[in-house]
Amino acid sequence: MNDVPVAVAAMPSAEGTAVARAAAVVGGPPAVRCTGLARRFGRRWAFSRVDLEVAAGARLLIMGANGSGKTTLLKVISTLIPPSLGAVQIFGHDAGADPAAARARLHLLSHSAGLYEDLSGADNLLVLSRLLGRPLVDPVALLARVGLAPRPEPVRTYSAGMRKRLQLAALLLKDPPLTLLDEPFAALDPAGCGAVEALISGLSGTVIVASHQVGRAARLCDHALLMHEGAARWQGPAARAVEAYTALHGIDNADGGG
Amino acid sequence: MATTQSGGLRWEHGLLALGLALLAVGHVQGLFFAPAEAMMGDVGRILYVHVPTAWADMLVYTACFGFAVAALWTGKATYDAAVEASAEVGVLYNALLLFQGSVWARPTWGVFWTWDPRLTTSAVVLVLFLGVLVLRRVIPEPERRLNLSAIAAVLAYVGVPIVYFSVKWWRTLHQPFSSPQTVDGSFITPLRLAAFGMIFLGAGLIGLRWRxxxxxxxxxxxxxxxxxxxxxxxxxxxxxxSAAGGAL
Amino acid sequence: MALSPTVILRQIGQILSKDLLIEWRARSRGFALACFALTLLLLFSFAVGADATTLRTHAGAYLWMSIFLSSTLLLAQSMAHEVEAGALDTLVLAPISPAALFFGKALANAGQLVLLAAVALPPVIALFDAPLRESPLRLAAVVVAGCLGVAAPGTLYAALTARLQSRQLLLPLLLFPLLVPCLLASVKATSLLMSGDPMHQVNAWLGLLLAFDLLYWSICGLLFGRVIES
Structure with missing residues (x-):
């Protein structure tokens, strides 16, 4: 077996950002443990042979080009789709045996907004807060935190950047110990990118970011994992992420927008 | 006819042959030796085809339900194939049944279609299982196809008795319906032969499609x-x- | 950490109120649906002709046919707003139990269908000159039981077809044959309540409707998890 086990420790980043890292709970289970993880669609493997352990409090960048399998990997880790092979544990809870326990501890910010198009931003947050069992007294304040004005119009009328901000507000509402972000900078203008960056670096707990905008995303993380054609090809400190990405892809496109 | 890879005849070919032989014997008996039905004369002889088809069809649908439950339980391709094969044979027998029913109804009642509870129920069930087959054809992902079509088959089968009772009440509360239930002893042997013939034929057809x-x-x-x-x-x-944790 | 029954009950209420809030916010859609149901009522009377006796005899049939034909649009919409922007994923990760999701959504759909029936009923009585001869409470019971019967398999099949090509065609194709007993019982009971029920047959039909409801609410509740995971 030539699998590539990857261990990410909760260590201070070499390229430390302004926010202090949450220290790993000594002796506690890792936030994410994937063993022999693989997922296929029909005859095609989206990714395979992924062994990954992310300590509680760590920040991991999963980088890779389109089609490298990083979105599917995030969906499998988040329990939205089951793995074809292997198992996922979230803080020690097996996602297959006890999905409710795993799901209660994580949130995925994905390509789709995860919102109701017919509701306003504040309505969406109120609905979600009730479902989470976490009463929200002031949706306007939460909207303000992500830079959104309270608008009565439904989300259907929002721009891509406004949707992304609303997704972030939903994430802040759930405030899970494990946050998974899939291309958080997609469809954002430079100001929006900056705002999202600030919000992500302010998140507490464990964070996993999947992005092909390596330069920008690496600044938010302490470790990095390079996916290529469904395989984990490199892992190391986030400081060398750009170098690894360009070494594999040849051209210097790692810094998209950063 | 015989499949190429291991050559020779398979069990489903045996079932087909047995089924056809029983059907032939049953029909020769029913058409030439059994007495003509008292009220309908020789037209009543379609009974030997119609009633066995109805029995066999219900058995085929019951098998389809069993395969669907097994497919949901195990997720195995062999049950998935059996769901499709039995749904196809069930729909085939069902279509045959409706055709025979209208051929019988025309000289007997003077109309092609009668809202007889059993006939009506079988029309509804035909559409239900046609829906299952259509569903299988529009889902490209194999796992989803297995799950969703098995669920549709379970729902369709569970509905059969309640469809039958509702149609029966609906008819009887309008006008009483009388069906020729009196079966003379001399009818029974050819009926049984033909029924087993249809069942073996159906099992053989399911086997062929399944394979x-x-x-x-x-x-x-x-x-x-x-x-x-x-x-x-x-x-x-x-x-x-060190970087990749001992990838060597 | 299995979700406890009290949590599931609370979640059913939350899903129900969420769906009703969405339909309230998008109430122009509901208004359009009600207009469609009324248009169908008009079409039935044109198709049948202006014979007052025929129209009166079949008033119950027209009412339920217009509810059935409108119901697939309503049911498809209730799953479409879960799927179009990925809200279903947020619900699953909340985490909401699949059973709570099913019962919440099916109750919301049943409630909207009852509302649709309430809107369509006065025009049916006026257009077809079919006054109610029996207690309105019994008619209410028939309407609620009939709408519950449509809502359970309807919600399941709407979820089953929500991500498929040609779902607009598949939903009615799969749903309507299954609803034959529900349609028969609802129409017969409604017609009897409008024309008078000297033989006391309504209760038998209501019993059949309730048996149908019980069967499909329990089976669909069991199978819904498999549908949304697929």
């Missing part, structure tokens, strides 16, 4: 070989093996 479908579905649902492990990337200055 034809199974290989493709097994390939769709089987876990393909994992791609070869990709080598770990090494950056200048990285200690051998």
């Amino acid at each position: 034809a479908l199974r290989r493709g579905l097994e390939r769709d649902l089987a876990t393909p070989d994992l791609p070869a492990a990709a080598p770990a990337l090494r950056l200048p200055g990285e200690a051998g093996g």
Whole structure:
């Protein structure tokens, strides 16, 4: 077996950002443990042979080009789709045996907004807060935190950047110990990118970011994992992420927008 | 006729032959030796085809329900193929049944269609299982196809008795319906022969379709070989093996 | 950490109120649906002709046919707003139990269908000159039981077809044959309540409707998890 086990420790980043890292709970289970993880669609493997352990409090960048399998990997880790092979544990809870326990501890910010198009931003947050069992007294304040004005119009009328901000507000509402972000900078203008960056670096707990905008995303993380054609090809400190990405892809496109 | 890879006849061919032989014997008896039905004369002889088809069809649908439950339980391609094969044969027998029913109804009642509870129920069930077959054809992903079509088959089958009772009440509360239930002893032997004939024929047809479908579905649902492990990337200055955790 | 029954009950209420809030916010859609149901009522009377006796005899049939034909649009919409922007994923990760999701959504759909029936009923009585001869409470019971019967398999099949090509065609194709007993019982009971029920047959039909409801609410509740995971 030539699998590539990857261990990410909760260590201070070499390229430390302004926010202090949450220290790993000594002796506690890792936030994410994937063993022999693989997922296929029909005859095609989206990714395979992924062994990954992310300590509680760590920040991991999963980088890779389109089609490298990083979105599917995030969906499998988040329990939205089951793995074809292997198992996922979230803080020690097996996602297959006890999905409710795993799901209660994580949130995925994905390509789709995860919102109701017919509701306003504040309505969406109120609905979600009730479902989470976490009463929200002031949706306007939460909207303000992500830079959104309270608008009565439904989300259907929002721009891509406004949707992304609303997704972030939903994430802040759930405030899970494990946050998974899939291309958080997609469809954002430079100001929006900056705002999202600030919000992500302010998140507490464990964070996993999947992005092909390596330069920008690496600044938010302490470790990095390079996916290529469904395989984990490199892992190391986030400081060398750009170098690894360009070494594999040849051209210097790692810094998209950063 | 015989399949190529291991050559020779298979069990489903035996079932087909047995079924056809029983049907032939049953029909010769029913058409030439049994007495003509008292009220309908020789037209009543369609009974020997119609009633066995109805019995066999209900059995085929029951098998389809069993296969659907097994497919949901195990997720195995062999049951998935059996669901499709039995739904197809069930729909075929069902269509045959409706055709025979209207052929019988025309000289007997003067109309092609009568809202007889059993006939009406079988029309509804035909549409239900046609829906299952249509559903199978519009879902490209094999796992989803297995799950969703098995669920549709379970729901369809569970509805059969309640459809029957509702139609029966609906009719009887309008006008009483009388059906020729009196079966003379001399009718029973050819009926039984033909019924077993239809059942074996149906089992043989299901077997044929099952074998034809199974290989493709097994390939769709089987876990393909994992791609070869990709080598770990090494950056200048990285200690051998440390970066990717001992990929050697 | 299995979700406890009290949590599931609370979640059913939350899903129900969420769906009703969405339909309230998008109430122009509901208004359009009600207009469609009324248009169908008009079409039935044109198709049948202006014979007052025929129209009166079949008033119950027209009412339920217009509810059935409108119901697939309503049911498809209730799953479409879960799927179109990925809200279903947020619900699953909340985490909401699949059973709570099913019962919440099916109750919301049943409630909207009852509302649709309430809107369509006065025009049916006026257009077809079919006054109610029996207690309105019994008619209410028939309407609620009939709408519950449509809502359970309807919600399941709407979820089953929500991500498929040609779902607009598949939903009615799969749903309507299954609803034959529900249609028969609802129409017969409604017609009897409008024309008078000297033989006391309504209760038998109501019993059949309730048996149908019980069967499909329990089976669909069991199978819904498999549908949304697929």
